[in-house]
Amino acid sequence: xxxxxxxxxxxxxPDWRRAAGQCIHAITHGPSNNGLGFLYAxxxxxxxxxxxxxxxxxxxxVEHWVGALSDAICAGDxxxxxxxxxxxxxxxxxPEQYRLLPNxxxxxxxxxxxxxxxxxxxxxxxxxVHGDPRNPRVPDLLTSLGDRLGNGFLVGGLCVGExxxxxxxxxxxxxxxxxxxxxxxxxxxxxHTQGCALIGKRRVVTEADRNIIVSIDGKRALEVFRExxxxxxxxxxxxxxxxxxxxxxxxxxxxxxxxxxxxxGIDEGNGLLAVGDYVLAGQSIQFARRxxxxxxxxxxxxxxxxxxxxxxxxVRGALYHTCLGRGRHQFGxxxxxxxxxxxxxxxxPLVGMFANGEIYHxxxxxxxxxxxxxx
Numbered sequence: 061x062x063x064x065x066x067x068x069x070x071x072x073x074p075d076w077r078r079a080a081g082q083c084i085h086a087i088t089h090g091p092s093n094n095g096l097g098f099l100y101a102x103x104x105x106x107x108x109x110x111x112x113x114x115x116x117x118x119x120x121x122v123e124h125w126v127g128a129l130s131d132a133i134c135a136g137d138x139x140x141x142x143x144x145x146x147x148x149x150x151x152x153x154x155p156e157q158y159r160l161l162p163n164x165x166x167x168x169x170x171x172x173x174x175x176x177x178x179x180x181x182x183x184x185x186x187x188x189v190h191g192d193p194r195n196p197r198v199p200d201l202l203t204s205l206g207d208r209l210g211n212g213f214l215v216g217g218l219c220v221g222e223x224x225x226x227x228x229x230x231x232x233x234x235x236x237x238x239x240x241x242x243x244x245x246x247x248x249x250x251x252h253t254q255g256c257a258l259i260g261k262r263r264v265v266t267e268a269d270r271n272i273i274v275s276i277d278g279k280r281a282l283e284v285f286r287e288x289x290x291x292x293x294x295x296x297x298x299x300x301x302x303x304x305x306x307x308x309x310x311x312x313x314x315x316x317x318x319x320x321x322x323x324x325g326i327d328e329g330n331g332l333l334a335v336g337d338y339v340l341a342g343q344s345i346q347f348a349r350r351x352x353x354x355x356x357x358x359x360x361x362x363x364x365x366x367x368x369x370x371x372x373x374x375v376r377g378a379l380y381h382t383c384l385g386r387g388r389h390q391f392g393x394x395x396x397x398x399x400x401x402x403x404x405x406x407x408x409p410l411v412g413m414f415a416n417g418e419i420y421h422x423x424x425x426x427x428x429x430x431x432x433x434x435x
Contacts, residue, residue, distance in 0.1 A: 066377035068409030099127035102143030106223025134412035165236035183244030206422020217381035219416025247435030255355035260288025280331030380412035
């Protein structure tokens, strides 16, 4: 028998009770799901997040909730940039199928210890985590957590905005990483899309100082950069902002995966490049072009691959963590990014957020969309 889609609701109202009530109405009139809930909301509800969760818990009977706040959220095929708004997805996952990760601010040991018995007996397929970009330790915490979870795969995103409490794992919190671990018996399919097209060829950094690249392939970094971006752009470097980026290939990746980093500055006199990450001599580097056509094509590639993996199993709901620089800024108006997803996969319940950094396989990406399908 085909499984029914998870319950899903959207609320758009400046009053948190009315917005939550709109979500509750849709959830309670949908399929009967009473397991784990996911909630994404705009920062307009930053001071009322615990009240919102208490209300949802009371009215739906769903005890455990995970999610985050951002300046913009994903709700079905809608990209909501002007709040106040919230979107809720309720699964039928049972308590033995997941474990919450309370906020981790300085060490992953307590989270590992509190979930160890469950992970040994149930295994882990995926962790959905949200982070506070105001804590400079979050990238290291993410790496440490992912490494020590063994075969676990982490996805999610960093919050956006100035609300005090932006993370949710049963309670509102801030300053670290929080979320949920899903057991190995939960059907999940995940992939990511970069939204860029590589240009030039893969090269090697031969001299660097922190985030300053001095030379590539034994030549001045700027000389190599001009060669790879083409004569037209090389004549006027003022045109590369928001269009050309550094692509740092991931060692050992068999898919050609890479992390996109901003170009922060150019020193024409000394031939130097500054990028938005530390770079080491011997590290591979390439450059990438970011535009609408590249983003649309790469999103199609990801969706086709996910579709093949899902096959006849079906999808009951989805989580999407996409960069704040994507959406209307790269795909255009009218929620085209989300509509492209729905067109490919069908009208599935989907919630998520526009992030300040996207998490995929315990790495922090930029300008990326991370789609997680729940079967």
